[in-house]
Amino acid sequence: MAEGTTLFANQPEWADVTPVPQYENTTPLAPIFYSDEFILPAYRVNPTLYGCSLCADKDATDYFRGVVKAGEMSPRVLKLTETVIRMNPAHYSAWQYRYRTLLAIKAPLDVELALTNDLTKAYLKTYQVWHHRRLLLTAINDPLPELAFNEHILAIDAKNYHTWSYRQWLLSHFNRDDMWAGELAFLERMFEKDIRNNSAWHHRFFVVFERGAEMGENIMKGELAFAKESISAAPNNPSAWNYLRGILDHVRTPYATQTAFVMPYTNSTHPTEEEIVDLEDPHPSKDAELPCAAAIEFLADIYEAEGKEGVAKATDLWKSLANEHDTIRKKFRKAGYQAIDRICDYYYSLREKPVVAEVEPGYLRRALPDAAPNKGEEWQGIADDYQKLIIPGLTHWQHPSFFAYFPTACTFEGLLGDIYSSSTCNPGFNWFASPACTELESVVMDWAAKMFGLDRTFHNISEIGGGVIQTTASDSALTAIVAARVRYLVDNPDVSLESMVIYVTSHTHSFGKKAGLVLGLRVRAINVDEDVRTGWGLKGSLLQQCIEEDRKKGLHPFIIVATVGTTNTGAIDHIEELGVTIKEHYPSMWLHVDAAWAGVTLSCPELREKAQLAGINTYADSLCVNFHKWGLTNFDCSALWVRDRKLLTDALDVTPEYLRTKHGDAGTVIDYRNWHLSLGRRFRSLKIWFVLRSFGIEGFQSYIRRCIQMNDHFVNHVKQSENFDFVAPPSFALTVFRIAPKSRTDLGLEELNAINRQFHVALQSHHELLLTQTDVGGVFCMRFAVGAARTEERDIEQAWRVIKEVGEEVLSNWKVAVSST
Template sequence: MDVNEFRRRGHEAVERIAKYYEDLAAQGTSNASVSLPVLSTVEPGYLRQLIPSEAPEEPEKWDDIQADIESKIMPGITHWQHPSFFSFFSANSSFPGILGEMYSAMFNVIGFNWQTSPACTELETIVCDWVGKAIGLDESFLSSGKGGGIIQGSASEAIVVAIIAARQRMHDAKIAEGFSPEEAHALTAKFIAYGSTQTHSATKKGCMIANVQFRALEVDPTDFGLRGETVESAIKEDLAKGLIPIYVTATIGTTSSGATDDIPGITAACAPYNVWVNIDAAWAGSACICPEYQSVLAGTQNADSFSFNMHKWLLTNFDCSPMWVRNKTYLTNALSVTPVYLRNAMSDSGIVQDYRDWQLPLGRRFRALKAWFVIRSYGLTGLRSHIRKHIAQCRQFTDFLERDERFLIVTGPNWSLVTFQVVAPVGLDVSTNELTKKVYNAINKEGSIMVTHTVLGGKDVIRFVPGSPLTEEAHIVAAFDVVKKVTEQIIAGL
């Protein structure tokens, strides 16, 4: 493909992308020219039946490649930008974000240090400061002091990095106490980290990677948040057993219910013991761009790190997960390795930031471009409107649930997430848990909307969370109609 064909094919690709979003926006209306079910209905292994088992020896025509997007790839796509996608959490896309990805691909820099592309590093620092200020983070997390931000690929990566930094900090503290390096290394076998039963599984996985013991603590049964006194008790219990607590994940907006942990209590409990507190606000952190929701940040000024996903709810295409630390030295102590081939005058001078020392891989993408494009294109006013729109839509759906005695709200609405059960009618030989699971499975099988299921305090619940930029009031009304219709069908068939 030469530059002239690229220009032509690029125009065609943009036109196809634009049509895709037009088609998505039209779903459920009389204007829909093509049906795009939210959830892909293909069977496992479908693609192996359609694609040759060997790579082609000779170049293929682009027309044939493009045609395969429609015939082979599109059927296997679950449409995360669909206006009736109410599942998991949203994964927002936007046209400015797409254009940012295009420019990032154009430059294709591997920005492991400042020298490899100064703009890549410096824009990232600026964007992280912009976002940190916009969501109300304490100034200690900004680059003007000892802290600063980096854009990781996901909140899961941020958690792993935080655990590794916490492990290194405690290791170094033991050396400072008089232990030899060998003795301090041996003590790492006693390191233990905490989350809750509602903490994202990334914390447990991060502990597996870092070879740190993990303990899931019980949450408050009324709001499903982790309490500071629970963390303090666990720390004291484990110290008495000869273990060494090093880390805890405290969450703002848990996956299952949108619960928020007791951040002030947890940071206060951890401070006397040098336990690293990482705030995982992967989903709900986006809502903090609205001043009325920044009260949930109380106590975060005493945490060690904070991260959230702009790619969930802030219109920035995956992957874009800003992470801030109050003292970047702990990251660089844990992650900095400088072989001779990476040495350069600017890095050696210490006056520039090398983000390779803040993350697991060496190479890194120019993620800041798309975030920069999105923030400038929407402005903080536009981003706040986006968040408030979905919170209002969830409130509308919750109102529908509250007015129908067949449904029981279990949690929420927390921001744009509500969980509910389908109440088993008296006289039917089925439990509420069983009926809720049947309705959940039937909703997704019906295909016009997509939701997810979880368990809270032994209760099977359905999660409903609007987040697509394309979702309008009509989609919320239609979604509740689907829930009612499916519920009626399931009960009638029992």
């Protein structure tokens, strides 16, 4: 819409169209905010020009949705979609509907192509404009002029991915000899401008080797000569070296055939004029900077292929790259070695460090400048500041005496998994984005499912349900709730969102209530305070009672978030009872089991009954287990299994054209982006793979059992004490206790809570260990959670000594205070 143009809402010729605003409920998950960037420049200068405060983008898209709803395809729709596209060139729906309209009204496509030329120049980095060109060219079937236009666009941006990809599509789709014929000459023009243009080198390989034409010896020799001449002219151009490798790999020729060519580029001095020059192996140009790092790497690969003594030679060359010739690698290796050494030193000294950070709020802001540096700084200074400024401000969750919250796993296998995944960073949103990321996740989630004894329905290989790695248990639960909501609405289409209710208990993790805030839904916390004092939680009979109460009020509970191992006390809901109740009376209701902490106990067969495996396998719609808590895998890594993957993908599948792939369309692969809320995702499966392979199932089980045994050791101390008692039965590796002198049965709840609050404050001043407090049905108490991978029995003994001494001191001071009053 040009400056000064009236909004569609104010144009009489559009009065017959009913605009359709963007649908957003009262509390949208991702509200769209129309910023000032979308308001017409003319409107910002003179608001009275339009007589309303609508932004142009919202006005146009509302009318666009209106014509789509009405099914209108007319010349004015072309005007409307052009307006939308110029405001948002990535609006794939506008492009798609525009093309359908062009065909429906039989508009001249050559005129459309001319318009698209302007749009392409303006928005050449937008995928949709190139896809539109593909559709037009396929219909027009006159591709030869497109090559000249494409070259014109490359003159604007010589390395634009979409432009090069489009050129390859033109050549392969139409596959005309008169189009292929000029490609090498075109590439010569590109190389004259920039011999280091990696996109041009990639295109040359496509033209010469991937067209499908027969590969004659003369062609191979010609390409080898071209690569070598290019290397001679610019020896430190990695693109030419990669092209040389590509030629040899393609024709399955050993790198060793090029030893004579490579050797002069690995020397520090240039060949003398007296040396005989082989025309097939040109020497480096006189002004070349030698030795060439790419040549040294090439020679090292030659030696490595020889084996035996050659490997030693290759190793020497790689070391020379790291220490002398490849400065980028040298700096990275040096910084990397130092980082690993300092991480090792950190863990060697961890037991001697205070568990809790001994800093005051705002310490770091006072230590750092108020803006980033204008010029880059030396890495060593940055690394030293991490040691000096950051480590003192860390609370050490991996400390052997960290008994607070729940453990956060940290193993060197997990660390290395994160390093490797970060080194090959990719968004992993579908199989095509990086096949290994998707396939490894599918495999390790099945490994874990088998280790935990989960029913085959939950395995990815079943193609019924499956497992996916989320960030945290909160994301896992939110994903399950979204899927549950969609299923319930499909089964009960007349139900309003306002009447839907998420069920949690009074001891469910806080994410339950937060999910209600995010989704704009009611949340009911069923009170189980009395039950958890016995170690158990929600029963089937209480669930049914609550559902019937709410249904009489016109409400619709659609999911229950049950827990195996609550945060407060480690209590366990009666999963089988809940499942039976749901199956018999409320089949549209979803049963999500949050076993974020205690789920790893399923790896031990003797613990599966307590951890409710039978109920989970028979009735659970979804299950969450956090490997990053008690599962030896570094944060973040939350495993979510679903019984029916289609319920997940039906709720979350949003596939614009630019995310479509032939494998995804065919349904032959998993596209994990449709298994959770975000699009991009980290390569988290790598660290689970490392952990499970390094520890093995037996090592994993041994770690779980050892933590429980150490907690049992602590439990024995509490049992034998005259001053402490349990608030709930110990659960796996968690103990909830308080000061409650056995000799003082006269003390009421209020007095005991006051004593234990003093106890908590006193313990907080002892930074050699850390516990956290909680409230169980009005009882103030302490939590002792064992799980750090480096915790040993001596740490349990030391913790008990501190707890016992601090408790006795608090009681003594309390008695003095009482007697003085």
